[in-house]
Amino acid sequence: MMERLLESASQLFLLLLLSPLVTGVIRTLKARLQTRRGPGIFQPYRDLFKLFSKGMVIPETASWIFSATPWIVFFSTILAGLMIPMVAADAPLRLFGGVLAVIYLLGLGRFFLALAGLDSGSSFGGLGSSREMTISALAEPAMMMAIFTVAIGAGSTGLTEIAGAAIGQNWRFLAPAQMFAFAALALVLIAETGRIPVDNPDTHLELTMIHEAMILEYSGPYLALLEWAASIKQLVLMTLLINCFWPFGLQPTWFGFGAAQGIAWLVAKLLLISCAIVLIESVNAKKRLFRVPELLAVAFTLGSLALISTFLF
């Protein structure tokens, strides 16, 4: 019992501390690639600190949904984060549910975010909500196909079992089904975290914004919670991707010398995937909104092929 608590506490700590760092590293690397100096990798921490110590403005038209949303989004994301294997295959809250629970906890956060966008009464909010829902409705089937492929390989939808099956088969991701599923999930990751071919995370001064449009009316501590939740969600999805497909260095349990090794591997793999995201963001232009379904159709086709080829190969 004590061990479980300790595990949960340490994973919570890791989620809260590591997620702004990932965002900061991506921003800095991107700036360097564009030959700018960039704000430094610790800027997201400073931003969060500043936002938490400020006052806030709440629109007159807003109902309780507007104030409840930041908390719901933040805590559902944290809960999802505690249900995935990060350092060890044994996820702290694994008895709570498997990969489907993780995805729908994130979905709950998104649902409330869309409601809050509508609730704030600004026309941008409604616009952002409708776009977010369109994209997530298209991204979800692709994600499900890829997830089911992985789950069939492991014989369970529990993430601990999936990660456990992946340990010791380090080259499994070279199998065609796994590769298709990986490609599909990587495209979904880009769409879900609002990265460049789909949404631009750097600005809220564009008419084409999606995530930023929904949280445009938020300020102060609420904005800080939402920003933090967004970077935790990004970390959760990235960790899910790397631990299901490249289980190198994933430990069977949290304790002992293994934990330090596990954290080192996790950080190295996160850095690698951040570099990939930076490259994709730098060489692509943002797609027009009506071109986004093309990208997600490719993801869906790859996901379906993955699922089909688990039976055929």
Next chain:
Amino acid sequence: MMHILDLQFGERIVTLMAALVLVLQIAMVAQRWIVLHIRIFAAQSFCLAMIAATIAWFNHAPHIYIAAALTLVVKVILVPILFERLMVKMEIHEEIEPFVNVPISVLIAGGLTLVGYVVAESFYKPDETGLGHNALAVAISLFLIGFFTMINRRKALTQVLALLSLENGLFLAAISLTYGMPLIVELGILFDVLVAAMVMGILVYRIRETFESMDVSLLRRLRG
């Protein structure tokens, strides 16, 4: 024991590469820019050359190396350079406009892949322990998707590219089923491709000169 291990390893490499070829083919269907289309074709041909080299290595069939090297030279280097030059000369900048929109084309490509697998399944004999019976399914899929892409495109240049990816499917089927046709046939096909690409290039250029456009639907009208 070692030999069996080797063969299994070879099988995995061939399967992986075949999967990559299929992904690139679907990417080609989804692609709107002609330059990227040409480069994806080059990448696909490169994977194909790697498959041929792997099969040559594991089956100790040196003549397939020649086929692989020729694929590398002709399809990865010569044909893309030829097409990119043609693009520069004709100043093509516009996007590809397929008849069926891109998401549906991609889904159709996925469906055709399924058909390819079902057809290939009937050729598969469980007692046969050869390299790449998966490759046959991929080859049939490439073939079908190539046909579909040819029907789906308006512009002559992109139709030629689709024809070439279809030919990649043929090559893959040949090397995965028979471990290579006789070298003279391979040579014939490769030169055929090269000549076809050149003739098509000239033809595309002439179509463009005559009609001020590469849209082949204009060819229905007769002109004196």
